[in-house]
Amino acid sequence: MAFKVTPWEVEGDIDYKKLVREFGVNLIDNNILNKTKKITGQTHFMLDRKIFFAHRDLNFILNEYQKGNKFYLYTGRGPSEHLHLGHLMPMKFTKYLQDKFNVKCYIQLTDDEKFLFKENLSLEDTKKMSYENALDIIALGFNPKNTKIIINTEYAKTLYNQAIKVANKITFSTAKAVFGFKNSTNIGQIFYTSMQAVPAFLESVKQGKNIPCLIPHGIDQDPHFRVARDVLPKLGYLKPASIQGKLMPGLLENGKMSASIPKSAIFTNDSPKEVKEKIQNAYSGGKETLKEHREKGGNPDIDIPFQYLKFFFEPDNKKLKKIEDEYRNGKLLTGELKQITIEKINNFLEKHRKERENAKKKIDKFLLKD
Ligand code: TYM
Numbered sequence: 277m278a279f280k281v282t283p284w285e286v287e288g289d290i291d292y293k294k295l296v297r298e299f300g301v302n303l304i305d306n307n308i309l310n311k312t313k314k315i316t317g318q319t320h321f322m323l324d325r326k327i328f329f330a331h332r333d334l335n336f337i338l339n340e341y342q343k344g345n346k347f348y349l350y351t352g353r354g355p356s357e358h359l360h361l362g363h364l365m366p367m368k369f370t371k372y373l374q375d376k377f378n379v380k381c382y383i384q385l386t387d388d389e390k391f392l393f394k395e396n397l398s399l400e401d402t403k404k405m406s407y408e409n410a411l412d413i414i415a416l417g418f419n420p421k422n423t424k425i426i427i428n429t430e431y432a433k434t435l436y437n438q439a440i441k442v443a444n445k446i447t448f449s450t451a452k453a454v455f456g457f458k459n460s461t462n463i464g465q466i467f468y469t470s471m472q473a474v475p476a477f478l479e480s481v482k483q484g485k486n487i488p489c490l491i492p493h494g495i496d497q498d499p500h501f502r503v504a505r506d507v508l509p510k511l512g513y514l515k516p517a518s519i520q521g522k523l524m525p526g527l528l529e530n531g532k533m534s535a536s537i538p539k540s541a542i543f544t545n546d547s548p549k550e551v552k553e554k555i556q557n558a559y560s561g562g563k564e565t566l567k568e569h570r571e572k573g574g575n576p577d578i579d580i581p582f583q584y585l586k587f588f589f590e591p592d593n594k595k596l597k598k599i600e601d602e603y604r605n606g607k608l609l610t611g612e613l614k615q616i617t618i619e620k621i622n623n624f625l626e627k628h629r630k631e632r633e634n635a636k637k638k639i640d641k642f643l644l645k646d
Pocket of ligand 1: 283350351352353354363366386389472491495496521522524533534
């Protein structure tokens with residue numbers, strides 16, 4: 277079945293095996309899992325479950341770390357809308373890596389990107405949304421001592437001075453081949469990838485020596501970092517390493533949770549009632565009738581509420597397995613599974629809203645400005 281994954285468009289039922297071949301990333305295997313476990317004492321459930329399933333140069337990062345050479349983390353968000361649950365995944369995973377390895381982290385909010393790529397948004401809109409998104413990110417528990425948030429237009433002098441060096445090494449034909457640009461594409465879009473490359477070597481610029489960088493992100497962003505990995509050695513920097521996540525599915529039958537399709541997504545600012553309604557209407561792997569469900573069981577592999585538990589909301593592997601088994605054998609009904617998921621999401625969001633309020637007092641400590 278046809279599917280499409282680019283930094284700006286994700287469509288259809290994603291075949292991750294095919295994507296790994298096409299993008300040229302490596303699967304997270306047991307060797308890497310064991311190595312991570314040796315260093316950190318345990319692995320995150322998102323790694324165990326292969327939700328963060330692929331990487332580039334993660335071995336290099338772990339080897340350097342074991343030699344005492346610390347890396348730094350870099351992740352980001354394009355502030356077009358409020359965050360949805362899928363966006364929280366790489367952020368939460370990054371926070372986990374930061375805690376376990378005790379390293380610095382940059383988070384880039386690309387108000388310039390969303391202005392250039394979304395016809396209906398003004399620069400004021402995307403700048404305002406950068407602040408809104410920053411609050412949600414800070415609410416996940418990041419510490420301003422070792423986490424810095426970059427809003428691109430607010431840190432433009434520093435970023436631009438480095439981005440032009442990146443841009444100098446990328447031809448239009450490369451940009452076209454990687455991102456599919458056309459003659460009608462505005463030229464800001466063509467330049468943009470150079471801005472996303474900068475935090476991948478910014479710490480090396482600041483410290484005046486090469487510091488390894490690890491980028492956790494959803495697999496859709498990989499094309500940017502493919503380009504960055506080509507260019508940075510030409511500027512004397514290391515290739516950034518990365519770890520790629522699968523995309524949380526949308527509420528509808530096909531496709532990822534996407535902010536540009538509001539019906540597909542649960543946003544961090546949705547009310548408990550909205551969450552309830554959305555999950556009640558979500559695509560289910562249950563059977564048509566109670567009798568049939570009890571006899572044949574449901575299919576958790578295609579069941580969206582179950583997938584949300586697996587991707588994010590049930591970190592306990594044993595509890596998840598019990599839910600999965602009972603759903604598969606028909607003991608657990610669709611309505612019951614939905615109820616469990618609604619409660620989990622609403623509990624999470626209730627706490628999240630409080631932390632988001634607290635974040636308002638802290639935001640200035642996180643923001644880099646020049
Ligand atoms: P954006 O805003 O599209 O997405 C932010 C992060 O969330 C991931 N993501 C998802 N993860 C799981 N399930 C989903 N349904 C889902 N949808 C999106 C994305 O892969 C991304 O990791 N250009 C970037 C912003 C950016 C960035 C970065 C992202 C700048 N520098 C460095 C990652 C790393 C963007 O528009 O992301």
